[in-house]
Amino acid sequence: MPVERRLRSECVHLDAVTVRFGRLHVLRQVTVTVHEGEYVCVRGANGGGKTTLLRVVAGAIRPASGARRGPARCAYVPPALAPPALTVRAWLRGVRHDRVDDPWSALDILSFDGDPDGSCRELSYGNLRKVLLADALTSASPVLAVDEAHAGLDHSGRTGLERLVTAARTRGAAVLVAAQDDDAVEGTDRTLLVGGGDVSDVAAGDRGVDGTVVHTLRGPRSAEAALLEAAERHGFRAVDRDDR
């Protein structure tokens, strides 16, 4: 269901953010702004920095340099985790206290069929993902960052996720999802292509694979080749630096 586009204020802003793991620059001088109610898809090759970008946006890690401006408390769904030794009920009750909706209703929407009083360790991967998604998407956090949005989800789970994302955006939350190349994410406002330490800000224009097109490529020239390659893989039209 499309969400009505309104002029909304900035929700989270990364200003010249650099993240290093040892000598490897995963993100290099990246500047990104996400607005309230915006739905953003993050794409890129494995190891390109999608997860790192989401972790910075959600405030789970602090960049080596640059600044993050945005809410302190965010909702972040990692791609995978070792299930905690708690029941689903205890985990949902304890992990956060800032909810705007009932996580049990969200679990129904996601077609969760695990035991709420059973251990998280007994859940299948898909049902554990649904618990994480229900937790994040019912939080009051203005920023929701979901890594590998569709991982482990069946068809009803994906449909439920779309409903929950729409509800979150309607109340003004910015939603960022990371997705693999072949994973179609419907209804996004724009796509961020991540690669070579850089993030290209991809906005609406000519329609590409998921309704967006590269219209600018920012960042160091060394990152451009990786970004152009990623852009072509997604069917985007990449504008050369000299044409800007």
Add this chain to the structure above:
Amino acid sequence: MRFTLALHARSGRWIPPALLLATWVALVVANPGSALDNAANLFFAVLIVAVWATSAIGNVDDDPHRDLCAAANGGPARLAALRHVAAVLELLPVVVVAGVLAVASGPRHGASWGTVVAGTAGLLASGVLLGAALGSFLHRPVLRSTAWTVVVALVAIMVVVLLPPVRGVFHDADHARIGGVGILFGVSLVLAVVAGWAAGALAARLS
């Protein structure tokens, strides 16, 4: 903090340090010295257990779950500080029980009840605070290897125990005096607060 304590309780990682403390307390009660001597003896056990429990609480989940909790709690620094405080809170009731047993099992040797209670409370609280201060640096993301955690913890504990102010306190306790306990407690409190802040800052930098 309740959530962190629930995670730690259900993980079962509190059992080894709890067994160590229970064994140590049993040995002290079975071969009691004076009440203050017992408390000084238990200080070592509480120090080791506090280091162990604090590092275990810091490692209570894997990196992705810690990211999730860090985002929900306002960042890695705040999460590390919350877990540091949770460790101290978890240890306090344990120390109260150990302290009562230490006082009850030994003669006072002329020291007043006030001196014995204040000395015992000060010594054991210092053990908790010093242990938590050390332990807050001995887990991910600061130390990612359990082997290094054990090595660094042992060295740090030995250094603390051999520091002249700590040795002086035990000399006093042997003679039913509590002269340096107040200073030890004050220093431990300051170190615990500074360590909580520094460990949070370090966690934010290394996450």
